[in-house]
Amino acid sequence: MMMMVRKSKGITDKHIKVLEFVNEYQNRFGRPPSIREIGEKVKISSTSVVNYYLEQLEKMGYLERDNRVSRGMRLTGKVNQIVQAGNMLRVPILGPIAAGEPLPELQPGVSYMTDSEAEAVDIARSLLPPKEKGDNLYALEVKGNSMIDAMINDGDIVVMKPATEARNGEMVAVWLPSDNEATLKYFFKEKDRYRLQPANPTLKPIYIKKTEPLEIKGKVVMVIRKMDKPLAA
DNA sequence: AGTAACTACATCAAGAGTAC
């Protein structure tokens, strides 16, 4: 059985939905929604309960209200901490990717969603490829400088989409059993071999015969670069 | 048992819009 969190302090799912809807409506129509519109959207059938939530949100400081004024409500700056989540995708960081260490294993069917701040990155959906729904994305933190050939440095976060195959030109995370190494490369299928092309043009590609083992673990959707250190030479 | 968190339903007043 599922049940709501019943702490009288603090914000619940419903509060967040109300805030998200007010924000969305405001952006779309240039004015706040009515209480009934909120109720309809948030699946609350009673205007009094919507009002009840709005009162709580006002007390918590997410909302300002003009009494007795139709649609008299404004979101406060405090809302940004919460409501942006609607346009943001929380991607869990499953672990490190480093040469010589196996990639963290994905568990099929397990939701990757997490509440932990420390182990996830928030990505604006607008930055993702348009068709990407982002359902199964995960992130890996690059350890060491072994990915320099993919123009990725220590501490960068790579956002991955699970995949076992890739099309030419896609950047993939591959596990090379023969070298016992994980690496990020552009993937090309050639006549009887795979070409793993480093992003850095001064480096030579790796060729893998099609008979040799090669495990594609995922496609790189996005790289988040940390700028807190100078670029390695 | 007591209470918070509802749902459902009802009622009222203020404004806005529309018709005459």
Place this chain on the structure above:
DNA sequence: GTACTCTTGATGTAGTTACT
């Protein structure tokens, strides 16, 4: 302007559910 209608917000009451 006056009358009527509709929307909206505010308020109240009764009953339900689930947690403490």
